[in-house]
Amino acid sequence: MAADFPSLLTDDDLHWFNEGTHARLYEKLGAHPGVVGGVSGTFFAVWAPDAERVSLVGDWNGWDPAAHPMRARGSSGVWETFAPGVGKGALYKLHIQSRHGGYRVDKADPFGFLHECPPSTASIVWDLHHRWEDHDWMNARPRGNALDAPMSIYEVHLGSWARVPEEGDRMLGYREIAPRLADYVVEHGYTHVELMPVMEHPFGGSWGYQVTGYFAPTHRQGKPEDFMYLVDHLHQRGIGVILDWVPAHFPTDEHGLGYFDGTHLFEHADPRKGFHPDWRSFIFNYGRLEVRSFLLSSAMFWLDRYHADGLRVDGVASMLYLDYSRSEGEWIPNPHGGRDNVEAISFLKQLNEHAYREHPGVQTIAEESTAWPMVSRPTFVGGLGFGLKWDMGWMHDSLRYLSHDPVHRRWHHNEITFRALYAFNENFVLPLSHDEVVHGKGSLLNKMPGDRWQKFANLRLLFGWQHAQPGKKLLFMGGDFGQWREWDHDTSLDWHLAEEPPHAGLRRLVADLNRLYRSEPAMYRFDCEPRGFQWIDGSDAEHSVVSFLRLGDEHEAQVLCAFNFTPVVRYGYGLGVPRGGRWVEVLNTDAEIYGGSGVGNLGGVEAQPGGLHGMSHHVELTLPPLACVMLRGPTS
Structure with a gap:
């Protein structure tokens, strides 16, 4: 050990550390390769205020607690040293002898940049050199991460x-x-x-x-x-x-x-x-x-x-x-x-x-x-x-509602519509996360009721429901192609399923939903504001149908979102719309390319004069079974 060495920690560092405001301690505590008096080595520092003695042990000193004692930095509780000849790749721990009851222990470095691969537990002297090439991304990031951007x-x-x-x-x-x-x-x-x-x-x-x-x-x-x-x-x-x-x-x-x-x-x-x-x-x-x-x-x-x-x-x-x-x-x-x-x-x-x-x-x-x-x-x-x-409430309510057999869903209609009461109290992410597909809860696909066809249809409907709702979206890996089994952290996803119908159709649907969400400003611009959402009809419990509009700026196209939570096709289903002209069907989760039955609206419908649901025009739709349809309206 060098007889004397400069410290990386200034008095200001210690002051900010002790007052709870130091936000970059990783630059001062831990292990940092450096040079003292022309000699290469590594600075080490650790916080252990109740230690009687702290020493550096590693693969270069035979893990001997007596070989490399650290010095206390006054009354700060910080111990530090400079170890000449110790460089990147050296294994080390901090041997701590407490003032209390003779307690001794070897600790990994709380600020270590790299540790041994478990189950080994030593820290490793390392640096963080990398030539970043993401300048364009970092410059554009504030726009892409904004609340009015798709996520x-x-x-x-x-x-x-x-x-x-x-x-x-x-x-x-x-x-x-x-x-x-x-x-x-x-x-x-x-x-x-x-x-x-x-x-x-x-x-x-x-x-x-x-x-x-x-x-x-x-x-x-x-x-x-x-x-x-x-x-x-x-x-x-x-x-x-x-x-x-x-x-x-x-x-x-x-x-x-x-x-x-x-x-x-x-x-x-x-x-x-x-x-x-x-x-x-x-x-x-x-x-x-x-x-x-x-x-x-x-x-x-x-x-x-x-x-x-x-x-x-x-x-x-x-x-x-x-x-x-x-x-x-x-x-x-x-x-x-x-x-x-x-x-x-x-x-x-x-x-x-x-x-x-x-x-x-x-x-x-x-x-x-x-x-x-x-x-x-x-x-x-x-x-x-x-x-x-x-939004954990949305996740629980949606999964609970969809777990009901469709014949019973009319009695649980409030479970699927309740979110509207609080949807803009916070800036929400709608999660279908790893927590929902472990510990016996079953995969997303296996949560769905019915036979094989209905399971896939219900899951496609869930993904449509998620993407249509105001809020950012999150989906855990494997759910997007309909993995049958629960997630297991010790094995790979079942990628062999991803190319098999109807798993491939489900995967294609998620990709198309993401593209629609990103390409239609009405689907994301006001994700966190009430002006981005308007009910058409949220009260049709008898038919288990829900419908609403997603709204952007006045000059942007609106998107009508309608959901049929039963396996019964609804023909001539009337919905009010605020604008006349052609409403183009931009997504249908029952399309054959997704594994559905192919029931739909032949590309779109014309809005007719005549008020319905308090609006100036109306459309008559065919609502496919267990499906979501989305139609883009004309611009103003």
Whole structure:
């Protein structure tokens, strides 16, 4: 060890860290190759305020705790050192001896850019060099990510999207998957991919939601520059990249953040606040300012260094409520006697303010399943500051309604129309996510009632319903071609089905829905505003038919969307429209090319004078069985 060395941490860094506002700690803590006095080596720094002693152990010193002690940086709680001769690729851990009870442990680096491939747990000295070629994308991103732009998201688990069966079912690496995934996304008209957590995690069965490496992509599929290549390639193909990010909890693995320096440093000490009963994991102490700096820096890291276009924040509901999944006596009220987690709320507001200030073109998306008000409203009006929120209510209501046999749907009509009461309370994403196709819930296709033909027809109808509704769209991989079995994170999707009828027809429908959504301004321009939606008739429970208009600017064509939730063809079904002229059928989920029966409107209908549903004209449609039809009206 060098007798003396300059520190990467300034006094300002320590001040911002301790006040919970440092958003780029990853530049100062962790491992950073550098040069001191002409000697190459690596700077190391870690936060362990209750440690009696911290030392650097690695493959260059025989993992000997006595070989390379670190020095304490005053009373800041930070320990640091410079290790000459240690460079990129070196394996290391931080050996911590606590002041409390002789506790000793080897910890992975909380700020490590790369870790060993699980089940090994050491950190690896690394850099983040990549020559980005996505300048055009980054310049145009604010427009493409705007609330009045189309957003159709393909949710992907990189480890099981596709594998190599000839090589022991090997996962595709980041560089291998890049062109294949981009081709698929472009072919099917999606605007974005959302990647389930890529951050390093010890247990594959957690799907990445039990994170130990908040600054490292998982080594299972490559190194940091390989993941950068994947993001860069997707951007160059015109595809946005949203990353799942998990600030709600972290695993209890010994090498991770838990009980880091012999105290509950990152988590609450009291299990009523610091331990999650559902996931058997630790909960961050959002009231500890240094923990806020850690999480804030993690979020900014993926936006800064990996060019992420958005963060989907997992488990927001569990952060907001102190009594989440807890019974009476198992939680501690806030200082005001309530159940709101005021510290987590403050952190989420801070996160969103910082993300949008530093990267105005991104979106933060909340997975929030309750009726918490103003999740996607600015903090200056009292909101949490997210750009978008998952509409879990729409998902549950739609799947519940479609699970009923069509003969019974008339009695459940409110389940499919209820969303209109709150559709614009938030800026919504309509998710059909991985959570709906695991743990015995069945695949989307198998959720549908009826025989084989009706199952496919109902699923096509669901996709039409999703794309017609105001809000951004999200669909999990495999659902778009009708995988029969539940998703399994350990195996590839059943790609052999994708080319077989009617699976291929379903896939083609999703692609056409995405293209229609992107090409018709009325389908997206006012996704988050009530002026983009108008009921025609939402009350025909007797026939299980729902109809409405999607509206753009005054000079743009309107789109009539009609849904027949029964297997009975409705001939001469009258619907009011606001304009005369020809209404062109631009999509019919019952078309033969999608695997349907081919019932339709022969390309379109003429609107006739005569009021209906409070409008100046009307059309008489043929509504196919278990199908959605969309017709573009004349421009004004």
